[in-house]
Amino acid sequence: MTSALKIFAGHIINRFNPNRSRAAFLWLLTLFFWAKTLLAYFSDFAGLGAADPFQFFIMIINPLATMIIIFSLVSFIKHKLPFYITALSVDALLTLLLYINCIYYREMTSFVSVNVMLGYSKVNQGLGSASLSLMHFQDPFYWLDLIVIIVLLLLRRVRMQEKSVSKQHSFLALSLGFLALCFNLFLADCSRPQLLTRGFDDTYFVKYMGINFYTVQDAINTVQINTLRNSAKPSDLNPIKQFIRSHYAKPNKKYFGIAKGRNVIYIHLESFQQFAIDLKINGQEVTPFLNSLYHGKDTIAFSNFFHQVGQGKTSDAENMLETSTFGLPTGSLFNKYATNTFQAMPAIINQRRGYSTAVFHGNVASFWNRNVVYKSLGYQHFLDASYFDVSGYKSEGWGLKDKLLFKDSVPYLEKMQQPFYVKYLTVTNHYPFQLDKIDQDPKFQTTATGDPIIDNYFLTNHYLDQSIKEFYAYLDKAGLLKKSIIVLYGDHYGISNSENKTLATVFGRDPATWTANDDAQLQRVPYMIDIPGSKVGHIDPTYGGEIDALPTLEHLLGISNKRYLQFGQDLLSKQHQQLVAFRDQDFVTPKYTYTGGKLWDNASGQPIDEKTMLPKLANQVKKWQDQVSDELSLSDQLTYKDLMRFYHPQGFTDVDPKRYDYGIRNTRQQLNRQNRILGKKSTSLWSKNNDKTTASLYKTDAPEQYFKPSNWARIQYHNPDDSAGRTK
Numbered sequence: 271m272t273s274a275l276k277i278f279a280g281h282i283i284n285r286f287n288p289n290r291s292r293a294a295f296l297w298l299l300t301l302f303f304w305a306k307t308l309l310a311y312f313s314d315f316a317g318l319g320a321a322d323p324f325q326f327f328i329m330i331i332n333p334l335a336t337m338i339i340i341f342s343l344v345s346f347i348k349h350k351l352p353f354y355i356t357a358l359s360v361d362a363l364l365t366l367l368l369y370i371n372c373i374y375y376r377e378m379t380s381f382v383s384v385n386v387m388l389g390y391s392k393v394n395q396g397l398g399s400a401s402l403s404l405m406h407f408q409d410p411f412y413w414l415d416l417i418v419i420i421v422l423l424l425l426r427r428v429r430m431q432e433k434s435v436s437k438q439h440s441f442l443a444l445s446l447g448f449l450a451l452c453f454n455l456f457l458a459d460c461s462r463p464q465l466l467t468r469g470f471d472d473t474y475f476v477k478y479m480g481i482n483f484y485t486v487q488d489a490i491n492t493v494q495i496n497t498l499r500n501s502a503k504p505s506d507l508n509p510i511k512q513f514i515r516s517h518y519a520k521p522n523k524k525y526f527g528i529a530k531g532r533n534v535i536y537i538h539l540e541s542f543q544q545f546a547i548d549l550k551i552n553g554q555e556v557t558p559f560l561n562s563l564y565h566g567k568d569t570i571a572f573s574n575f576f577h578q579v580g581q582g583k584t585s586d587a588e589n590m591l592e593t594s595t596f597g598l599p600t601g602s603l604f605n606k607y608a609t610n611t612f613q614a615m616p617a618i619i620n621q622r623r624g625y626s627t628a629v630f631h632g633n634v635a636s637f638w639n640r641n642v643v644y645k646s647l648g649y650q651h652f653l654d655a656s657y658f659d660v661s662g663y664k665s666e667g668w669g670l671k672d673k674l675l676f677k678d679s680v681p682y683l684e685k686m687q688q689p690f691y692v693k694y695l696t697v698t699n700h701y702p703f704q705l706d707k708i709d710q711d712p713k714f715q716t717t718a719t720g721d722p723i724i725d726n727y728f729l730t731n732h733y734l735d736q737s738i739k740e741f742y743a744y745l746d747k748a749g750l751l752k753k754s755i756i757v758l759y760g761d762h763y764g765i766s767n768s769e770n771k772t773l774a775t776v777f778g779r780d781p782a783t784w785t786a787n788d789d790a791q792l793q794r795v796p797y798m799i800d801i802p803g804s805k806v807g808h809i810d811p812t813y814g815g816e817i818d819a820l821p822t823l824e825h826l827l828g829i830s831n832k833r834y835l836q837f838g839q840d841l842l843s844k845q846h847q848q849l850v851a852f853r854d855q856d857f858v859t860p861k862y863t864y865t866g867g868k869l870w871d872n873a874s875g876q877p878i879d880e881k882t883m884l885p886k887l888a889n890q891v892k893k894w895q896d897q898v899s900d901e902l903s904l905s906d907q908l909t910y911k912d913l914m915r916f917y918h919p920q921g922f923t924d925v926d927p928k929r930y931d932y933g934i935r936n937t938r939q940q941l942n943r944q945n946r947i948l949g950k951k952s953t954s955l956w957s958k959n960n961d962k963t964t965a966s967l968y969k970t971d972a973p974e975q976y977f978k979p980s981n982w983a984r985i986q987y988h989n990p991d992d993s994a995g996r997t998k
Contacts, residue, residue, distance in 0.1 A: 288419075288428045292353060293435050293443075295428075296341040299361050300334070302415035307333040307368060307481065313408050314372040318477035328457050329477050335454050336482040338447035340364070345435040345443060354423070354430050362416055368481055369412050381476060381484060384492040454479060473636060491606060495910075502911035507835075510904045510913065514835055519821070519843035527828030529801050533754040534619070534823070535745075536591070536693040537738060540584070540668075540700050541764030544575070544794035545777070546731045552715050556728050557735035559742070560796070563758070567807040568800055572841060574860070575797035577762045578815040580853035584695075585638040587761035587816055592616065592647055594820040594836030596905040597853060603909060608643040609927070611915040613834055615820055617648030617925050619691050622829055626650060626687045630679045631695040632658060632670025635932065645927035651940075652932040653682055664974045666704055668697035672737035673709075673972035680744070680965045684955040685941040687948070688753070696737065699730040701764065708973050709733060721772045727764055740970045747967040748955060752802050757823060759816070760795025786866035787875055790858060797841075799826065813848035813860050814841045833919040837905055851898040864891065 288295040311318055311329060320326045344360055347353040367382075374382045422428040458465050458478035465478055475484040547564050549556045564571045579586035579597060585604035586597030592614040597603050616627040628651035635641035635654035644652045658678045660670045670678070676694065683692065698705065703726035716728040738758070745751040765773050767789045771781035774788070797819065818838035824831045825840050839846045850858045856865040863870045868877040869891055880888075908914060915924070931937075945952045945961075955964060 291433065291435070292431050293345065293439060295354075295431070296345055296357060296435075299357060299415075299419075300337045300341055303337055303361060303364060304333050306365070306412050306415070309408060309411060310368055310372050310481075314375055314406070315473075315476070318473055320477060324457075324461055325477065328454070328461060331450075332454055332458075332478060332480040333482070335447055335450035336480055336486075337364075338443060338450060340482070342440055342443035342447055345440040346437070348434045350430050350432055350434075353434070358416065358420065364482065365412055365416060367485060369409070371481055372406075372409075372412070381473070381481070384485070384489045451483075473634075495606065498910050499912050502913060502916075504916040506907065506911055507913050507916055510835060510908055513900060513904055514837060517837075517839065517847065518832060519839035519845035519847070520832075521825035521830070521840055522842045522844060525806065525842045526825050528804055528806065529755040529826045530828035531623075531689055532801070532827070533689045533750065534625070534691040534827070535754050535756045536691075537741075537756065537758045538584075538588075538693060538695045539734065539758055539760045539796060540696045540698070541703075541762065542699055542731065542734065542760040542796060543764055543792060544573070544760065544796055545792065546728070547796060549728075549776075551717055551728060551776070554714055556714075556731050559735050559739035560758070560798075563798055563800055564796070564809070565807075566800065568802050568804050569807045570799045570801070570842070571807075571809050572797045572814060573794075573809050573811050574813045575759075575795060575841075576793045576813075576815045576850045576852075576858060577760065577795045578817055578850065578852055579762045582638075584761050585640075585643075586853070587759075588638075590816040590838075591759065591819045594817055594831075594834075594838040595908060596817065596837065596851075596902055598906065598909065599853065599902075602638060604638045604640065604643045607909050607912070608639050609646060610909065610912045611924060612646050612648070613914055613917070613919065613922060614647040614925075615823070616650075616691060618824070618829065618834070618922065619827070620648060620650070621922060623689065623827070625689050625691045627691045628653060628682070628686060629693045629695065630675060630682070631655070632660060632665065632672075632675045632697055633668055633695075641932055642927075644932075645930045646925060648925045650930060651682075651686075651937050653679065653937065654932070656934055657682070657937075662974070663706055663708075666698060666700075666706075667702075668700045670697070671709065671972065671974065672696045672698040672734055673740060673970045674974060676737055676741040676744075677968050677970050677972070677975070680968055681963060682937075682941065684748070684959070684964050685945055686954055687944060688953040688955070694741075696734060698737070699727075699734045699764065703727045703730045703764070705730050705733055711736065717776055719772050719775060721769060723769055724765060724773055724776070736971070740968070744964075744968045748964045749958075750955065754802070755823075755826065756800040756802075757819075758796060758798045758800070759819065760797070761816075762795070763793065765792070785870075785875065785877075786868070787863055787870040787877070790852075790856065790863050790865040790870075791872075793852070793858075799823070801826070810841070811860075812841050812846060813850055813858065814839075814846065815850040817851070818846070833921075835908070835914065835917055835919075837901055849894055849897065851901055853902070855895075855898055855902060857894055857898045859894065862891070864894070 288298050308330065318329055320329050340360060341357070344353070344357050347356055371381050419428065423430070462474060462478060465474060475487065479487075546556050546560075548561055555561055563569050577587060578590060581600055582589070582597040582602035582604060585602045589595065589597055589603050593612055598606065619625040620627055627649050629640070629644060629649055630653050631640070632655055635652060635656065641652060641654070655665075655669055658670050658675070664670060664674055669675075675696065679694070683690075686692070702723060705726065710729055711732055714729070714732050716725050716732075719725055742751065742756075745754065745756075770789055770792060771784045773792075774781045774784050779788075797814075799822070815838075818841050821831045821836055821838045821840045822842060825842070831840075848860050852858070852865075856863075858864070858872075861872055862878075863872055869880070869883070870877050878887075883891075918924075945954055945957055948957070950957075956962070
């Protein structure tokens with residue numbers, strides 16, 4: 271047995287012996303680079319968030335394919351000296367790229383894009399200003415192999431081989447590399463479908479495809495974007511301005527300015543669909559608190575409000591609500607065009623009304639590239655997972671649980687100058703809708719469809735509802751509620767079309783009669799505008815979508831949107847056109863829905879035969895289709911060519927992303943310094959409360975705040991005001 275192992279070991283050593291052949295030299299470089307890439311993955315990149323053995327396997331093999339391709343191309347060089355110089359130079363450059371990403375990731379928790387390497391300001395923060403504090407003990411190991419090989423070459427312990435690699439073997443290695451790359455892509459798609467088209471997070475690309483692949487893909491995207499951007503000219507804005515001006519809807523005098531000067535609190539209802547509102551299961555309301563808001567005397571609630579997202583999902587929704595422009599037909603605008611010029615609500619409301627702005631989110635900052643794009647939107651602060659305790663059971667797969675996010679945001683929210691514009695991105699109601707048993711309300715029983723996705727969906731709906739109720743209670747006690755306008759919106763569907771037939775049974779529908787039109791109708795999501803004390807509440811049947819949210823809010827705050835390039839229309843305007851465009855160019859109106867290549871009658875739910883369609887209706891459908899196509903195309907052109915940089919509305923100054931630093935230390939210092947400098951002029955809740963926290967006013971039944979993970983099995987659902995109900 272021992273002798274067999276020695277023979278095998280000897281064979282491996284001989285195979286990778288650089289004195290054996292040039293091919294062996296290249297395989298040795300490949301092996302060393304693979305090893306140090308894994309070192310980076312597991313040390314500097316903290317495992318890249320791999321959550322299961324399959325992801326770990328993909329992560330371990332992903333450096334190999336690109337390395338085989340790169341070094342097989344080097345093997346085509348015939349002459350000895352150029353071959354060895356090129357091989358070592360390529361290895362050195364790839365190592366430099368890897369090491370740059372390690373240093374950058376330690377400071378920014380993201381990877382170096384081509385734009386950063388080409389001179390974006392962060393390159394200095396990530397590299398040039400990287401002090402000794404960014405150096406780690408493992409850093410020499412990234413360069414050790416190169417140093418040793420060069421020394422051995424100089425000492426001639428490793429000899430440069432005269433015989434070149436045959437073209438046959440070079441082509442064979444190149445083919446092997448591309449085969450390995452295809453296999454890698456296949457595995458990546460199995461774990462994360464649509465990885466290349468949707469974008470997600472740079473971490474996903476590196477985890478599934480490796481640093482080299484990420485850099486190449488980012489370079490290709492950058493070239494494509496810059497080519498189109500450089501071809502743009504100011505006159506390209508003319509058709510966009512003409513379209514928007516011809517579809518402008520002036521504000522409704524009854525509502526214009528009724529929320530002027532109030533704080534704005536956006537509550538993002540992750541994956542929440544309209545059908546959950548007023549829904550009862552086993553005689554119990556799924557969302558009793560949201561239902562009370564929906565029917566409240568101060569809430570304007572829209573019953574026919576549709577999400578309009580594409581592959582960018584949540585990021586598309588955010589983009590529409592902040593800019594009133596559409597997401598992309600494929601991929602995420604947040605990932606591909608993060609450094610575009612935007613004229614978004616955070617900047618508008620800051621420049622027009624002096625609002626301070628922030629986002630609270632319990633996930634990592636880099637997801638959907640938010641840590642970059644929020645700066646372009648003009649958000650002053652972004653408080654992501656790094657600001658909160660997300661350890662143990664306090665977080666689910668998508669970040670900090672909602673009850674804890676709202677509660678733990680108080681120390682930051684109370685120090686923001688009023689009026690403020692803040693957004694809360696909840697995550698617990700995200701697919702696959704996992705909720706720890708201890709967080710489930712034992713009084714609420716969900717459906718029994720047999721589909722865990724659907725059954726769990728209503729559990730997380732209920733949890734989200736409780737989270738918002740607790741937050742509202744705090745806002746009321748702290749005196750913020752009456753000074754604010756609270757906007758609650760669903761970003762996109764939670765239950766996909768593939769599961770809608772099972773969902774149909776919850777509504778008492780026969781799954782056999784479910785149609786594509788039913789799928790389209792389920793694209794409704796909540797959109798509620800709560801203006802405490804206003805008594806303007808009503809349920810509005812107007813048809814609209816996420817593209818219309820920004821103009822609606824602007825007019826409620828007394829800000830005219832006429833000077834901006836926004837594709838949406840004020841939902842409360844009497845001139846609002848009730849045509850809702852979907853990203854795939856389908857659309858819905860109060861009477862008709864076009865989806866699946868057919869026109870459907872909303873009243874009957876049946877398709878309309880084109881052959882029997884009246885000419886008047888056919889012409890109208892054609893006009894709708896043309897308008898939807900034009901609107902989406904013009905929005906895309908605005909994004910692709912970064913045309914907003916040519917547009918300068920009165921009173922608006924282009925956002926400079928360099929002004930913002932989302933580091934936790936910097937944000938805390940900024941908030942504290944501002945309160946200290948303003949003194950008696952400070953308008954923050956903290957200052958109004960005599961420089962004392964209001965955190966004690968927040969009451970939550972989240973069990974995670976009371977117990978250590980070691981006691982988790984003993985935790986019961988409890989009321990924080992009922993100490994007898996808690997197990998310690």
